[in-house]
Amino acid sequence: MDSALIVKKAMDNYPLLREENYCTVECPVCKNDSKFFVICRHDSVGFPAEYVICKKCGNIFFSKRPARDGYDIYYNKVYDSLTQRGFQEYSGKEKEQVKAFLEGQIKRGYKIADYCKKHLFKGIKILDVGCGMGGTLKVFQNEYDAECYGIDPVYGQVKIAREVLEVDNIYCGMAEDIDSIVPSGMKFDLIVIRATLDHLYDPSLVLNLLRNYCHER
Numbered sequence: 001m002d003s004a005l006i007v008k009k010a011m012d013n014y015p016l017l018r019e020e021n022y023c024t025v026e027c028p029v030c031k032n033d034s035k036f037f038v039i040c041r042h043d044s045v046g047f048p049a050e051y052v053i054c055k056k057c058g059n060i061f062f063s064k065r066p067a068r069d070g071y072d073i074y075y076n077k078v079y080d081s082l083t084q085r086g087f088q089e090y091s092g093k094e095k096e097q098v099k100a101f102l103e104g105q106i107k108r109g110y111k112i113a114d115y116c117k118k119h120l121f122k123g124i125k126i127l128d129v130g131c132g133m134g135g136t137l138k139v140f141q142n143e144y145d146a147e148c149y150g151i152d153p154v155y156g157q158v159k160i161a162r163e164v165l166e167v168d169n170i171y172c173g174m175a176e177d178i179d180s181i182v183p184s185g186m187k188f189d190l191i192v193i194r195a196t197l198d199h200l201y202d203p204s205l206v207l208n209l210l211r212n213y214c215h216e217r
């Protein structure tokens with residue numbers, strides 16, 4: 001099924017994903033609520049969502065997007081239907097695309113590892129918020145024998161991450177719910193949140209929750 005059809009079908013089935021039921025939010029960094037430069041008006045699948053740069057502070061985020069219930073539907077009922085298969089269940093051109101996507105994540109994982117290399121050590125305990133297919137974690141697992149944990153709302157990607165990393169610590173869920181998903185009291189040496197903050201429902205809440213998972217040292 002092509003994207004345009006998926007978008008149409010989803011909007012027919014789920015009114016919360018129709019633009020008239022969206023909410024417009026202020027910049028989560030500086031609270032500016034009007035001065036934005038619009039970068040694009042659709043997400044990667046084709047749903048309407050206004051992606052902007054805040055003219056006051058430069059933050060990039062979705063200013064107009066579904067309410068929280070719409071987010072849940074988007075990830076659990078719609079986006080997931082595009083990607084719910086495990087890696088082995090793909091074939092042909094689709095498998096190549098998934099492979100390329102994963103390789104892109106691994107490449108970016110090496111960049112992240114290089115960026116923070118002076119803080120890394122063998123056996124580091126790492127949490128990747130919005131881990132996708134686990135590409136970033138794979139790099140840390142391979143290069144640093146890292147103890148890997150990840151969370152992502154898209155079940156299909158979580159499934160592939162579990163296959164790729166062969167670890168049980170990959171959770172499916174929204175980052176805003178992390179305190180009921182990743183065991184409380186757990187502390188990490190490194191928390192990665194890459195290409196995720198911009199499209200979280202509530203980035204301030206997530207950053208506050210993540211603080212509880214950081215080592216104090």
Ligand SMILES: [Zn+2]
Nearest residue numbers: 027030054057
């Ligand atoms: Zn701002």
